[in-house]
Amino acid sequence: MPWTASQFSLADFYFSDTDSPLVPPPEYLDWRRDTAWATSLYEPVLCDPAAPTNHLQTATGSQRVINMTSYGYLGLVRHPDVLAAAREALDTFGTGACGSPILSGKSILHQRLEQQMAALTGRDAVLIFNSGFGGALGSAAGLMRKGDVAIxxxxxxxxxxxxIKVGGARTVFFDHNSAASLDEALTKTAGSRRLIFVDGLYSMDGDMADLPRLLDVAEAHRVGMFVDEAHSILCCGPTGGGVIEHFGVRDRVGLQYGTFSKGFSAVGGFAAASRDVIEYLRFYANPYGFTCALPPVVVAGLSAALDVMTREPERRDALWDNAAYFRRELQAMGVDTGTSTSYIVPIVVGDDRTLLYEMGRTLRDHGLFVTPVDYPTVPLDQARFRASVTTLHTRADLDAALQILADVFVPVMRAKGRVRSRA
Ligand SMILES: Cc1ncc(COP(=O)(O)O)c(C=O)c1O
Incomplete structure (x- = not known):
């Protein structure tokens, strides 16, 4: 009998008893085959550059969709000034950096970006990584050791x-954004060398870390904090300095991490901290020293994106206005948007994971591109679509997306009693 998408999840196939790691669990392959209709919602091919509306490749041609999956929150991916700077760097520096920064050096463009990021974050020093994921992994691994505890x-x-696993430290999780739970975790682990890890803006929930309250607890225990601002740098705070700037807690946070794939619409990551911390990470964060530096063409685009945001801060305001409008309208329809307060807006389905995939297909067929997010990425009872709003979405784009949800999502959820009735 064929398996259904919701019968299992990725959590079920992590361990395998096959003879070789190169032989994936056969049940996993069967499950993937039987549920291809559902998983085909992932990794669609876009026929044009990420934008508020796109064309997705189909078996017979292409389909126009409203794209609410892009991280390019500030719409910089094809900004003329960014493209001009990148083109010039391409002509001058070519396609790549041709070596690791430590062994082969970095360009003056890298140096300028480091200085700009130090100014944006108000920190002494910055390391630039060629990958957002790699830089976060490397910064955590570079700091945490066997015997340490990551909270x-x-x-x-x-x-x-x-x-944290790569570094060899033990991990103790605390309840999301709960100062009381953090306090409990710190009390239980007293005596160990510890560091607290939080995201600035949570990628699946769209809520901000409650930094003032979490820092009060951290400081009471004399434990430092690492904040990953992947989704918030350039988009949050009066000058784009992130959630740390939004809350005015710069001096209370030990390390600010961020990526260049989202607000900046490119690729890469950065760690910003005191000079001493950065000098340590330079040689212990392996994804810095043991890999090629970002291509200068990308670096030039990143610097130009920073310059654009200094000249055009209204792009940030437009993002927040769009986000507030979209969230407010969804909530008025009775849709559960979780704890979101930002441009990342969950559209929560709940524990009916079959419905998640069926609805994902229906929404796609009606021209709305939102991606299903399933367990174990989110809790089992909180399967959802993640919608992201950008500066470039027009009200007409947002209204069209809302209309599709009103036509096909809300009636089904209402029938299941999962939508609040209109007042
Ligand atoms: C909090 C957080 N950190 C790091 C990353 C990895 O960033 P990148 O996609 O730039 O590799 C992500 C990606 O979504 C993220 O959400």
Whole structure:
């Protein structure tokens, strides 16, 4: 009998008893085959650059969709000034950096970006990584050692969790954003060398770390904090300095991490901290020293993106206005948007994972591109679609997306009693 998408999850196939790691569990392959209709919602091919509306490749041609999956929150991916700077760097520096920064050096473009990021974050020094995930993993692994304890928010990004494992430290999770649970975790682990890990803005929930309250607890226990601002750098805070800037807690946070794939619309990551911390990570964060530096063409685009955001801060305001509008309208329809307060807006389905995939297909067929997010990425009873709003979405785009949800999602959820009735 064929298996259904919701009968299992990725959590079921982590361990395998096959003879070789190169032989994946046969049940996994059967499950993937039987549920291809559901998993085909992932990794669609886009026929055009990520934008508020896109064309997805189909078996017979292409389908126009409203794209609410892009991380390019500030719409910089094809900004003319960014493209001009990248083109010039391509002509001058070519396609790649041709070596690790430590052994082969870095370009003056890398040096300028480090200085700009130090200014944006208000820190002494910055390391630039060629991957957001790799930099987060490397920064965590570079700091945490066997015998240490990482105190990690239960919803923190997997790059941090993986990095802590690589470093050899033990992980103790605390309940998402709960100062009381953090206090309990710190009390239980007293006596160990510890560091707290949180995201600035949570990638699946769209809520901000409650930094003021979490820092009060951290400081009472004299434990430092690492904040991953992948989704918040450039988008949050009056000058784009992230959730740390939003809350005005810069001097209370030991290390600010962030990526260049989201607000910046490119690729890469950075760690910003005191000069001493950065000098240590330079040689202990392996994804810095043992890999090629970011291509100068990308670095030039990142610097230009920073310059654009200095000249056009209204792009940030437009993002927040769009986010508030979309969330408010969804909530008015009775849709559960979880704890979101930002441009990342969960559309929560709940524990009916079959419905998640069926609805994902229906929404896609009606022209709305939102991705299903299933367990174990989110809790079993909180399967959802993640919608992200960008500066470039027009009200017409958002209204069209809302209309599709009103037509096909809300009636089904209402029938299941999962939507609040209109007042
Ligand atoms: C909190 C967080 N950290 C790190 C990453 C990895 O960043 P990148 O996609 O730039 O590799 C992500 C990606 O979504 C993230 O959400």
């Amino acid at each position: 990690v928010d239960a919803r923190a990004h997997i790059s941090l969790v993986d990095g």
